[in-house]
Amino acid sequence: MMSWRLLLGGMLIWALHFFALYGIGSIWLSSFAPRVLTILVTLLCLGGEAWLVARLSRRTGDHLDGWMRHLSLAMAGLASVAILWQAMPALLA
Template sequence: MRGWTFLLGGLILWAVHFFTLYAIASIFLTTPLARGLTMLVTLACLAGGGLLFARMRQSDTPTAMDAWMRSVALCGIGLAAIAIIWQALPALLA
């Protein structure tokens, strides 16, 4: 079960960020509060991704399968971080 958590961790963070930003945009529209909440949620999700990244870098890889799962998880976390930043930019730059 731990392997699935790390494999999907970055993508789960991305989904949480997406739906939270969607809710913020639907409720608060383009108010300064919406921008502040967007920044807060984005930083929280990026911090969570950084924590996942640090844990994956520290984990040992005794077998080839574990090494493969680690590399896939790290790529997923990196992709999620890029997507989180990309989703937050329109709200923060507008």
């Protein structure tokens, strides 16, 4: 079960970020508060991604486990780029 959490952890953090920004955008239309909240949520999610990458980097095991670790790291990297990409319109507007 832990392997599935590590495998999908990056995408789950990205999904959390997506829905949090959607909620922030739905509640506040345009002011200073949504930008601050967007920065806080983005930094929190990027911190979660960094924690996941650090945990995956320490993990060792057999060949199959190594393949899953590399796939998890790739998905966490992709999710980190998606988190940054999602935050840019809210921060630059």
